Amino acid sequence: MIAIGLEGSANKLGVGVISHPAPGKPAQVLSNIRHTFVTPPGEGFLPKDTAKHHRTWVVRLVKEAMTEAGVSINDIDCICYTKGPGMGAPLQSVAVAARMLSLLWQKELVGVNHCVGHIEMGREITGADNPVVLYVSGGNTQVIAYAEQRYRIFGEALDIAVGNCLDRFARTLEISNDPAPGYNIEQLAKKGRALLDLPYAVKGMDCSFSGILASIDILAAELKANPEQRDSITGEVITPADLCFSLQETVFAMLVEITERAMAHVGSNQVLIVGGVGCNERLQDMMGIMARDRGGSVFGMDERFAIDNGIMIAHAGLEAYKTGFTTPLEESTCTQRFRTDEVFVRWRD
Known part of the structure; x- marks a missing residue:
């Protein structure tokens, strides 16, 4: 057919x-x-x-x-x-x-x-049997597991999706939207070194990203006003790459936490990451570290x-x-x- x-x-x-x-x-x-x-x-x-x-x-x-x-x-x-x-x-x-x-x-x-x-599509391409699914995109953030012919939502974003958070920060930095703002944030984050303090908003199995976005926008505005700002720990000059790095590390840590909690609840050792943000190599790395510690594995896909x-x-x-x-x-x-x-x-x- x-x-x-x-x-x-x-x-x-x-x-x-x-x-x-x-x-x-x-x-x-x-x-x-x-x-x-x-x-x-x-x-x-x-x-x-x-x-x-x-x-x-x-x-x-x-x-x-x-x-x-x-x-x-x-x-x-x-x-x-x-x-x-x-x-x-x-x-x-x-x-x-x-x-x-x-x-x-x-x-x-x-x-x-x-x-x-x-x-x-993720199940078909990766061969994942019955994984906990982390669905992360510009419009959606959900942790999902299958039971009794329904995809059950265990946790989700309470306000904006994680992809929307990254995309809107790309607008704040006025970086290119080609091929995608989240991709360009990822490339900048690879050059970042300083991990700046941002809100960490996990509420049970749910996440909130609007407060983190507001905080990182304030830091970006301060950096624009004073490009010579230095990190209080390392003493190095803070760069836009450090902001991208800090944002990614924080929001991805939140996603890893709620995914691990869902895995423990349903007794699964497989994670399938789907959605546009799922292409992010750092998210796949962080999820892989968590899964390996549990004796499990992560399934991901490329941009296709x-x-x-x-x-x-x-x-x-x-x-x-x-x-x-x-x-x-x-x-x-x-x-x-x-x-x-x-x-x-x-x-x-």
């Missing part, structure tokens, strides 16, 4: 084609095309501008994905699209495109939860599958479609709020 998936919940528009061969054999990624809406340094992406980008590029990407996959319309079994969560206007653009293809090609629609798409993409929507949608699930045309809406634990995961035991 073959599905095409359309993803556009934020500034990345993705179209992917996937094939599910006989049971027990791995899925085959036939194509995975993506185009990112990039704004100038110091600016975020507005929903209306992002939606315009998606409308401009979606037909082109669908054609490219079909050509690269070497499939025709007749080969496609279903059209999968991101139902939510995400930004309203971009989601609507992709939902309209999916409905158009459904009517044009006379194919069934499958609305997919964005978060479940990340998890299922960790960052928002169409293939994850195609894969999760096809899994649901094979159980008989479809989305009627009149219900092919989208929503900014679509909880991970709302999805009935019929395809898992």
Whole structure:
């Protein structure tokens, strides 16, 4: 069976084609095309501008994905699209495109939860059996474990997502958004040496990042006013790289703590990191140290599958479609709020 998936919940528009061969054999990624809406340094992406980008590029990407996959319309079994969560206007653009293809090609629609798409793609690519999932992206931060055909949320961000925290600090520093602000924060952090004191806000199994962002913004403003500031411990001049390093170390330590607590609770020794922030090498390193101390292992992905993409929507949608699930045309809406634990995961035991 073959599905095409359309993803556009934020500034990345993705179209992917996937094939599910006989049971027990791995899925085959036939194509995975993506185009990112990039704004100038110091600016975020507005929903209306992002939606315009998606409308401009979606037909082109669908054609490219079909050509690269070497499939025709007749080969496609279903059209999968991101139902939510995400930004309203971009989601609507992709939902309209999916409905158009459904009517044009006379194919069934499958609305997919964005978060479940990340998890299922992670399980497929890494081979993780039944891991605790850390889902970290620009719009979501959740610690998840599977039980009784639902992905149960054990902990999450109480305010802004960890990726949003990093992205907004990139705006404060006015560094490039190309290829992604979080990636550029990561590269700067590798040059940092001084670990500055920042709030550490873990509340049970949940995290709060807005206070940390406010604190690091104040330090950045002070550094801009006085570039010769020195670290009180080492005596070295503080740099923007030190700010990035300190921010990463603090927020990632919080994520490691709540993930370890979830592992202890469910008795798992596997961690699967999904979402765009999951590409961060330092986060993978820190999580790996924790997992090894517990006799466990960490599963991660590179930017092809960790960052928002169409293939994850195609894969999760096809899994649901094979159980008989479809989305009627009149219900092919989208929503900014679509909880991970709302999805009935019929395809898992």
